[in-house]
Amino acid sequence: MSSATVASEEARKPAAERNAAPPARRPAWRDVVTFRGPPQPGLELWLSIAAFLAVLGAWALVAETGLVQPQILPSPFAVVAAWGRLFADGYIGDIGISVGRVWAAFLASALIAIPLGILMSGYRAITALLEPIIDFVRYLPVPALVPLTLIWLGIGEGSKITLLWIGTFFQLILLVADDARRVPKEFIETGRTLGASDSSLMKDVLLRAMLPNMVDSLRITLGWCWTYLIVAEIVASSSGIGYELWTARRYGKSPEVFAGILTIGIIGLVSDQAIRYLHRRWFRYLQ
Amino acid sequence: MSFIRISDVAKQFTTPDGGTIPVVRPLSLDIEEGEFVVFVGPSGCGKTTVMRMVGGLETPTSGEIYLKDKLVEGPSRDKGMVFQSYSSFPWLTVLGNIRFGLKYRSDISAAEKEKIARHYLDLVGLTPFADYTINRISGGMRQRVAIARTLAANPLVLLMDEPFGALDALSRERLQLQLMDLRRAERKTVIFVTHDVDEAVLLADRIVVFSKRPARILADIPVSATLPEKRGLDILDHSDFRKIRRDVLALIRNEERSMEAAE
Known part of the structure; x- marks a missing residue:
């Protein structure tokens, strides 16, 4: 094409369009304040970081200016110092013990709840047998069971793990059964008409189809484990994050109390994000 | 005995409060090996239920279904199923x-x-x-x-429950033609449920028209007696195609009108 034709084509366009600059890109900040606007991952991350830093800043400001007594609200720097003291005094061992207790109870819950939940979703007899009992136990307040576990199992690891197990197992089994029930009927019927037996149907179709939702259920249950762990460690323990937290309170060491609470929060956040990451990797086919 | 024998089969659903809803009136139907039978009828009439009973996915309230002289007692690899929703x-x-x-x-x-x-x-x-x-x-x-x-x-029989119902018009057309090719290559016995009359006439050796619920057989139309076995999209303009289509539509319309009158 010669430059002459280009020029003439340019001339034929309406004046407004001629040599018009490319339309200005909508600034990212407009997208994030638009109702159901398009995603802006970069800006969203910065917003999250900014909010986090703002809370931290406000906390430091209030504490450092003496607006609130340090006994009530220690400054972030005091908390960091407390962390230093705690870790120098073997805090990592306490963390290890707490994490160990949580995972022991969590795995024991999951290993029993997953098969039972799947069976419950599939066989009405099993639902009829188990559901009333599960619903009853589910509404028992877990802290109220602490004296019982102490009477039965003493103050060893057994009583704490049992307490966490009771707190999570009866919830998890119902979550798993629900995940299994949500698998489309067509998947099950497809399996059947391709010749799958009941056991292959549960293993090859049901379990695979429900897996992404089940991993989410497990992630949520793991969070509950931490709640009950602290209850157990405060009431009856001589080690663990909860025990250290309670001991610090007894001696009025607010920074250590804060450090303990934040430690649990960080562990929870990290494990939650780790499972979310694995979820994205394992179930890439969902995207 | 014919390849598939549906013998005096009826189906009732039980409501949670203990009542019963008749879905399929006692009906009988014989299907020969290699036949492509299309079930049509007003929506919700029970044609899918009849097919699911052949597949063993529903149990008849009375009557029996035989596939190659064997009583159908549940789903198995003999009875392949393709669903409307993506399975x-x-x-x-x-x-x-x-x-x-x-x-x-x-x-x-x-x-x-x-x-x-x-x-x-x-x-x-x-x-x-x-x-x-x-x-x-x-x-x-x-x-x-x-x-x-x-x-x-x-499988011995391929059961298709509105398999192209969720597709756009062009994809549906392409799949209909492909299904006819596949079927000529495989010589499978097929039961195909649809509410698209054009699709029914295009694909079928035989169209079974069902009444409104509870289903009974209104007409059993031998399509391959008048239309060639190998059909392309040009068949849509064929005068026999249009006649069969008109007859089937008239039957279904009549049923839907009497359904509205009943309400």
């Missing part, structure tokens, strides 16, 4: 899904299974998409995966 497994690839159709066959070796899976993958034209995950392919492709998977299991 391909998202955790498997296209080829993985087709392989799944062979998973529970103990009559053939692993090498043989792989050969058969690839054969059907090719037959439905998905070889270039073998390693795609299900969520990355179109609805039409997903139904082709489901058909290939079902054929790979080598």
Whole structure:
């Protein structure tokens, strides 16, 4: 094409369009304040970081200016110092013990709840047998069971793990059964008409189809484990994050109390994000 | 005895409060081996229920169904099913899904299974998409995966429940033509449920028209007696095609009118 034709084509366009600059890109900040606007991952991350830093800043400001007594609200720097003291005094061992207790109870819950939940979703007899009992136990307040576990199992690891197990197992089994029930009927019927037996149907179709939702259920249950762990460690323990937290309170060491609470929060956040990451990797086919 | 014998089969559903809703009135139907039978009727009339009873996915309240002289007592590999909703497994690839159709066959070796899976993958034209995950392919492709998977299991009868109902017009047309090719190559006995009368006349050797619920058979129209077996889209203009289409539509319209009158 010669430059002459280009020029003439340019001339034929309406004046407004001629040599018009490319339309200005909508600034990212407009997208994030638009109702159901398009995603802006970069800006969203910065917003999250900014909010986090703002809370931290406000906390430091209030504490450092003496607006609130340090006994009530220690400054972030005091908390960091407390962390230093705690870790120098073997805090990592306490963390290890707490994490160990949580995972022991969590795995024991999951290993029993997953098969039972799947069976419950599939066989009405099993639902009829188990559901009333599960619903009853589910509404028992877990802290109220602490004296019982102490009477039965003493103050060893057994009583704490049992307490966490009771707190999570009866919830998890119902979550798993629900995940299994949500698998489309067509998947099950497809399996059947391709010749799958009941056991292959549960293993090859049901379990695979429900897996992404089940991993989410497990992630949520793991969070509950931490709640009950602290209850157990405060009431009856001589080690663990909860025990250290309670001991610090007894001696009025607010920074250590804060450090303990934040430690649990960080562990929870990290494990939650780790499972979310694995979820994205394992179930890439969902995207 | 004919290949599929539906003998005085009736079905009632039980409501949660203990009442019963008759869905299928006692009806009988014989289907020969290799026949392509299409069930049509007003929506919600019970035609799908009849097909699901043949597949063993529903139990008749009374009467019996025989497939090749054997009483149908539940789902099995003999009765392959293709559903309207996408039933391909998202955790498997296209080829993985087709392989799944062979998973529970103990009559053939692993090498043989792989050969058969690839054969059907090719037959439905998905070889270039073998390693795609299900969520990355179109609805039409997903139904082709489901058909290939079902054929790979080598059922005696292929049961199709409005398999193209969720597709756009062009994909539907393409799949209808492909299904006719597949069927000529495979000589399968097919029961196909649809509410699309054009689709019914295009595909069928025989159209069975059902009444409104509770279903009974209104008409049993031998399409292959008047239309050629090998049909293309040009058949849509064929005068016999239009006549059959008109007759079937008239029957269904009449039923739907009496349904509205009853309400």
